[in-house]
Amino acid sequence: MATFADLNDFFRDGLDLPIGGKVYRVPPADAATGLFCQKLMTVGINAANGKQIDEAELTDDGEKDLYRRVLGTAFDEMIEDGVSWAKIKHCGITAFLWIAGDEDSAAKYWQADPEAEAPKETARTAGRSTR
Known part of the structure; x- marks a missing residue:
């Protein structure tokens, strides 16, 4: 019969995000999150695959x-340290991808150029709500 090592001995809980020489520790998400x-x-x-979605889910x-x-x-x-909203958003999306996906997905997003990832506004979409 297989025996299992204690999960706390090798499982990394939390995510470390370095900004400007400081490392911010994102705690593990609770089950509801x-x-x-x-x-x-x-x-x-x-939605990205063109499937109909129930807006109540959002x-x-x-x-x-x-x-x-x-x-x-x-x-x-x-917020206390005065980190810019753009960087907080980048951290938030990184943490979201880590929680919903995995550390590799989060790391790939973390390394991406935020300017290259941002959708470009066109005259056709200017002023139109995305919701």
Whole structure:
């Protein structure tokens, strides 16, 4: 019969995000946040693939505060330290990808040029809401 080592002996809990010489520790997500992120990821993938989505799935109150939710205590620490909103958003999306996906997906996004990833506004989309 197989025996298992204690998970705490080798499992890395949390995510370290370095900004300007300081490392912000994103705590592990609780189950509710993890499930919310997985649901949001599934809805996004379905929408990107042209599948019809139930907009009721997007009305979770937690969506309004996604970055605070996924960054946990690191969010307040970043605010206190005066980290720019653009960098907080980058950290939030990184943490979201880590929670909903895996560390490799998060690392790939973390290394991406935020300017290259941002959708470009065109005259056709200017002023139009995305929701």
